[in-house]
Amino acid sequence: MKLFRATQPALIIQFSADERRMFADVLLEYPAVPEAHQQLSRSRLSPNDDEHQQLLDEALAAQRAELREKVQLWLKTPKRFRRVKGGFNFALLRTDTAWLLQVLNDVRVGSWLRLGAPDPLPEIDELFGQPRERFQHWVLMEVAGRFQMQLLHILQSGSIA
Amino acid sequence: MPDTTPVVLPDIETEAESRSELDAGYLVVCWDDPINYMDFVTHVFQQVFGWPRQKAEFHMRQVHHEGRSILVREGLEKAEFYVHQLQKFTLHATLERDS
Numbered sequence: 001m002k003l004f005r006a007t008q009p010a011l012i013i014q015f016s017a018d019e020r021r022m023f024a025d026v027l028l029e030y031p032a033v034p035e036a037h038q039q040l041s042r043s044r045l046s047p048n049d050d051e052h053q054q055l056l057d058e059a060l061a062a063q064r065a066e067l068r069e070k071v072q073l074w075l076k077t078p079k080r081f082r083r084v085k086g087g088f089n090f091a092l093l094r095t096d097t098a099w100l101l102q103v104l105n106d107v108r109v110g111s112w113l114r115l116g117a118p119d120p121l122p123e124i125d126e127l128f129g130q131p132r133e134r135f136q137h138w139v140l141m142e143v144a145g146r147f148q149m150q151l152l153h154i155l156q157s158g159s160i161a
Numbered sequence: 162m163p164d165t166t167p168v169v170l171p172d173i174e175t176e177a178e179s180r181s182e183l184d185a186g187y188l189v190v191c192w193d194d195p196i197n198y199m200d201f202v203t204h205v206f207q208q209v210f211g212w213p214r215q216k217a218e219f220h221m222r223q224v225h226h227e228g229r230s231i232l233v234r235e236g237l238e239k240a241e242f243y244v245h246q247l248q249k250f251t252l253h254a255t256l257e258r259d260s
Contacts, residue, residue: 038248040241041256045187052241059245098208102250105201109251112196119195121163145198152200 001150006158010091013154020081020088026144027071030103031064032110067099097155104148111141162225163198187240189232192253193224205250206232209243234259 001019005012015023040056041049074080074096081088092100114137115122127135191202199221206217210232223230232254233243240256247254 033251039255040244043257045256045258056241056245056248060248063249101201101204105197105251109196117196121195141196148201149198152204155204 001147001154003154003158004089008094010093011097011154011158012089012091014084014087014089015081016087022143023147024075026107026140026147027075027103029107029110029140029144030068030071032107032140033113034110035061035064037113067103070099071103097151101148101151104144104151108141108144108148111137111144115141162193162195162202162221186234186259187237188234188257188259189240189243189247190255190257191220191224191230191232191247192255193228194253197252199225201250202252205247205252209246209250 001023002014003011004014036057038056038060040053045052081090112118112121115134121141122138124138127138191206202221202224203214203217206212206220207214210217212220220230220232232247233240235243237256244254244256
């Protein structure tokens with residue numbers, strides 16, 4: 001995954017065929033963080049805490065529903081990925097980068113939570129001999145993180161003064 | 162928090178930080194975790210608060226080294242808004258009362 005060309009409205013990003021498949025696979029895992037995972041506060045704020053927490057839960061749930069639909073539509077858009085020599089190009093509108101980063105990080109954090117939220121993060125050899133499912137969570141966490149960092153790098157290198 | 166960024170000089174808060182901001186009763190706090198990349202946290206702070214990179218990196222490093230950073234002091238409504246924005250990016254952010 002690398003920047004091919006930067007224009008004002010869009011970043012033209014180049015994928016290998018494997019990267020394109022993995023990118024779509026990662027996006028389709030959204031949402032991975034369980035509902036009601038986020039807490040508004042660690043302490044008691046006011047007698048209305050439950051109401052405020054409920055409002056936050058509702059706002060995050062609405063966002064999840066909206067993003068889930070957006071991901072599906074985005075991936076289904078015809079010619080989203082254009083075949084070129086050596087792989088695929090796709091045009092990422094700069095206005096789409098924020099939600100895409102949200103989706104990638106949700107999948108990364110959600111996979112980490114499924115691993116039991118280990119701290120520090122486990123190395124791959126620590127998962128040898130463990131259930132296959134845990135290995136899959138680890139791979140998804142790492143791949144989502146890799147795409148996330150590559151996208152951030154592309155955003156930084158593709159800035160137009 | 163995985164380390165991916167170079168060391169930067171700390172940001173110096175200016176006295177221009179408004180009194181109303183300091184008087185506001187709620188703190189938006191970001192907590193350390195091992196999963197969010199440092200570069201990503203910096204990027205989110207820039208996006209949500211409109212901060213320059215140096216200020217965003219200062220707070221990111223405070224999260225990393227001290228376990229948490231108070232990002233802003235605000236009234237309840239605005240503080241809730243910021244917490245929601247940070248949580249949309251799956252950062253570990255909460256709202257705390259300014260004691």
